[in-house]
Amino acid sequence: MHLGGVEEASDATDAAAAVAADPAIASVRRCPYIAGRYGAIREVFEEVAVPIVRGLDADVARGVSSARAEVVGQRATFAAACAALRVQPALDRLRPWSRWITPVQEKRRFDTRFWLLCFDGNRSESDALAQRTAAADEGEVFAMQWLTPSRALDLYAAQTVTLAPPTWYTVRQLRDAFASFESLRDARSPHAVVATTPAQPTPTTAAAQADASGDAERVFSAGWLPEIHMLPSAGELAIVLPGDTRYGTAPERFEEAQAAGDTLHRIAVRGSDLAQMSTWRYTLLEGVRAR
Numbered sequence: 001m002h003l004g005g006v007e008e009a010s011d012a013t014d015a016a017a018a019v020a021a022d023p024a025i026a027s028v029r030r031c032p033y034i035a036g037r038y039g040a041i042r043e044v045f046e047e048v049a050v051p052i053v054r055g056l057d058a059d060v061a062r063g064v065s066s067a068r069a070e071v072v073g074q075r076a077t078f079a080a081a082c083a084a085l086r087v088q089p090a091l092d093r094l095r096p097w098s099r100w101i102t103p104v105q106e107k108r109r110f111d112t113r114f115w116l117l118c119f120d121g122n123r124s125e126s127d128a129l130a131q132r133t134a135a136a137d138e139g140e141v142f143a144m145q146w147l148t149p150s151r152a153l154d155l156y157a158a159q160t161v162t163l164a165p166p167t168w169y170t171v172r173q174l175r176d177a178f179a180s181f182e183s184l185r186d187a188r189s190p191h192a193v194v195a196t197t198p199a200q201p202t203p204t205t206a207a208a209q210a211d212a213s214g215d216a217e218r219v220f221s222a223g224w225l226p227e228i229h230m231l232p233s234a235g236e237l238a239i240v241l242p243g244d245t246r247y248g249t250a251p252e253r254f255e256e257a258q259a260a261g262d263t264l265h266r267i268a269v270r271g272s273d274l275a276q277m278s279t280w281r282y283t284l285l286e287g288v289r290a291r
Contacts, residue, residue: 007039014038014079018089022054025092033113037091040115042078046071047141050134052094052117053087056126060085064133072137093117099223100166103239111223114170149175162278165226165239165267172284229254237269262289 015038019025028034041052049068051060063085070076082089095116102109119127136144147155149171155161156168163171227240229251238254240247243265249257264285271279 006043007035008042010077010079011035011039011042014077015089015091017079018082018091022088024054025088025090028091033096034091036113037094037115038089040094040113041089041091045078045081047137048134048144049137050130051085051087052090052130053082053085054090055085055087056129058129060087061129061133065135068137072139098170101223101225103226103228105228112166113223114166164277165269165280165282166224168282169267169284231255234268235270237274239267239269241265241267258289260289263287264289 012035015034018038019028019034028037031037044050044052045068049064051064053060067076067081067085071078071081076084078089097114097116099111099113101111119131131146134144134146136142152161152163152171153168153175156163224241227247229238229240229249231238231254233255240254243263245262245264246254246257247265264287266285268283268285269280270283271281273279
């Protein structure tokens with residue numbers, strides 16, 4: 001599931017109240033970005049009516065659509081909707097995956113965190129119910145599909161859907177990192193989270209940096225700040241990521257600074273009109289540049 005949303009001022013206090021009311025999720029109390037967890041669950045409920053909650057049963061599922069309408073119509077808050085449905089946000093089910101910050105060249109910038117959530121309708125009745133309640137709000141989301149990472153990438157390759165670079169990279173990660181749903185469900189840490197500055201350029205697994213409890217939230221506070229460089233000679237853009245030798249190179253020197261032996265970690269972007277993302281085609285370049 002891939003959706004976008006904005007954290008609201010009330011998310012922090014509502015998240016704290018949810019944790020206090022549900023001892024089963026007390027483990028997330030120490031997480032530094034608990035408001036983000038809550039905001040992600042709230043946005044999914046508002047936009048596609050999927051309740052990521054504890055206590056979901058058939059009776060509750062029947063009330064999801066009307067409860068979502070109250071929230072979207074601003075007649076009730078998400079916290080009030082949960083109280084009316086007698087459920088609690090399942091804050092502990094979200095796993096931090098990565099954080100992307102819009103390049104400084106862009107006029108509109110975002111600080112986006114990706115979360116991993118595994119629904120298993122074959123093993124869990126509540127998950128099956130949650131998947132069946134899904135419906136676009138027709139305000140921010142007009143259509144939706146459940147897709148495997150491979151299928152999403154196939155649709156992108158066929159130019160049926162448009163994926164922003166962070167989304168394409170993340171879906172590709174999921175496809176390549178996990179051979180099955182079971183391995184994805186059992187993953188305990190993000191695939192890769194690295195620092196935003198050239199001072200710490202090497203991608204590292206969160207597992208290596210997580211504290212003794214296995215909490216990856218500390219690593220999740222870091223993020224990727226991509227750099228965009230135009231390569232006129234190649235007729236393409238380079239979205240350069242931490243870990244690339246030329247990450248941090250001044251724009252006016254970037255193209256001429258390329259050299260054999262460089263470590264690459266970038267997305268090459270080609271398109272009939274590079275001003276239009278819908279025409280962009282991506283190639284991930286990793287490894288050492290040939291000599």
